Amino acid sequence: MRVLAALSGGVDSAVAAARAVEAGHDVVAVHMALTRERAATRCGSRGCCSVEDASDARWAAEILGIPFYVWDLSEQFEERVVADFLAEYRAGRTPNPCVRCNERVKFDALLARALALGFDAVATGHYARLTGGAASGRPGRTEGLALWRAADAAKDQSYVLAVSGREGLSRALFPLGEAPSKAAVRAEAADRGLPVASKPDSYDICFVADGDTRGFLARSLGVREGALVSPDGEVLGTHQGYFGFTVGQRRGLGLTRPAPDGRPRYVIETRPATNEVVVGPEELLRRSALDADGLVLLAEPDGGGWQDVVVQVRAHGRPVPADVVVDRGAGRLHADLRQPLRGLAAGQSVVVYGGDGGRRVLAQATIV
Structure with a gap:
């Protein structure tokens, strides 16, 4: 060839x-x-x-x-x-x-x-x-x-x-x-005599030259002060743009006082319309189901989906057992997770694996 x-x-x-x-x-x-x-x-x-x-x-x-x-x-x-x-x-x-x-x-x-x-x-x-x-x-x-x-x-x-x-x-x-x-x-x-044999691996986002993703986003999208709020709406602090935070983030929140119970807070949600970042306890990050669109099928579903498969939501994330329903017409999938996943965020890629110990890729979609 x-x-x-x-x-x-x-x-x-x-x-x-x-x-x-x-x-x-x-x-x-x-x-x-x-x-x-x-x-x-x-x-x-x-x-x-x-x-x-x-x-x-x-x-x-x-x-x-x-x-x-x-x-x-x-x-x-x-x-x-x-x-x-x-x-x-x-x-x-x-x-x-x-x-x-x-x-x-x-x-x-x-x-x-x-x-x-x-x-x-x-x-x-x-x-x-x-x-x-x-x-x-x-x-x-x-x-x-x-x-x-x-x-x-x-x-x-x-x-x-x-x-x-x-x-x-x-x-x-x-x-x-x-x-x-x-x-x-x-x-x-x-x-083979290739001079790159000992070259270090690349990592981080290739178009963010200094590795500072938050700084890149601030320069590209602009700085706009917003509020850090609790799940019930209490203002806990301020930030310079919701886009600088990701669901599940713990460090770099800029909070000046701990939660009343002393437990750490995490980013639970970002709200572009109001430029708010919602922070709260870890248990609010846990999800037992997800929906995704932009479906890419790499194997034919068993009827309307797959039972006893695993899903993965990060490049090296933990595969989680799930049952998956596929809507081919709408290009969507729904996954019921048999173990809760922490920190799911819209925009993440979800990949479904099955067969041969969960090693074959069955489908991919984008979490909504």
């Missing part, structure tokens, strides 16, 4: 590309330039996609002996990820920009260009397993396609990939899905 290998400049994508070459594919490497922010350099950025990352990606491609290109996708990234991130916070929701980047850039904009240029599939360094589609030598075929958790549970990225849908995943290759550990991938990179 003609394979486009997305090289981020990190060790995972470099080893994934090396494995694609070793598998006999006709591989071309591309680095996605996603930001024009000059502060996004390795010394000042903790995310991926820094200026130096492009140089590291080029170096890896040279060692692998494959063609290398840089594609400027910064406009699409700004419109489809950064603007969405700000709009979600403005509306009082809690977005996951990595989920949106996978959906709207890596498996939309990138794949569209790849197909237009005659490539069969895109290979990335994600930790997840695929059966069917390009992974079985049938790019574009969705019959029998399935997305599974990676062999290394600590690095599993199926949660952020589930939103990509059957069409996108049918053209994807994840060569690291069976890797036993990140340490093994680093050792393989060193054996």
Whole structure:
């Protein structure tokens, strides 16, 4: 197959590309330039996609002996990820920009260009397993396609990939899905002579160069003083914008006096219309059910849904047993949780897993 290998400049994508070459594919490497922010350099950025990352990606491609290109996708990234991130916070929701980047850039904009240029599939360094589609030598075929958790549970990225849908995943290759550990991938990179073998992992939001998400939101959305209130409406303090808080947050609330019972307070709710942040005891964070829209199905429901499955609401969150009802016509799902979940927030991605010990992705949606 003609394979486009997305090289981020990190060790995972470099080893994934090396494995694609070793598998006999006709591989071309591309680095996605996603930001024009000059502060996004390795010394000042903790995310991926820094200026130096492009140089590291080029170096890896040279060692692998494959063609290398840089594609400027910064406009699409700004419109489809950064603007969405700000709009979600403005509306009082809690977005996951990595989920949106996978959906709207890596498996939309990138794949569209790849197909237009005659490539069969895109290979990335994600930790997840695929059966069917390009992974079985049938790019574009969705019959029998399935997305599974990676062999290394600590690095599993199926949660952020589930939103990509059957069409996108049918053209994807994840060569690291069976890797036993990140340490093994680093050792393989060193054996292959790849200079990124010891490069630190990226973390935090890539377009927030200094890691200060609250400061980024304040600069982008503006500072506007509001009230911190109790569940019954008592004003407890002030803040500089509801968007600087997330449901479940405990630290950084700026409260000057403890609760009457001495227990810690948590963010229970943000109210964009009134610029209020509601804080209260931990038990108010617990939820026994959730509703979500924007349904993405990766497996056919058993009748109207699934029984005895698990749901996950954070990239490395605790899977919780649940019964799930699917409304295909409305593109929604409802999950009754058999164990309460703490700190659910609108805007979070929920992924449903089942089969083989809860390792197969069944569906994804966005909590409302």
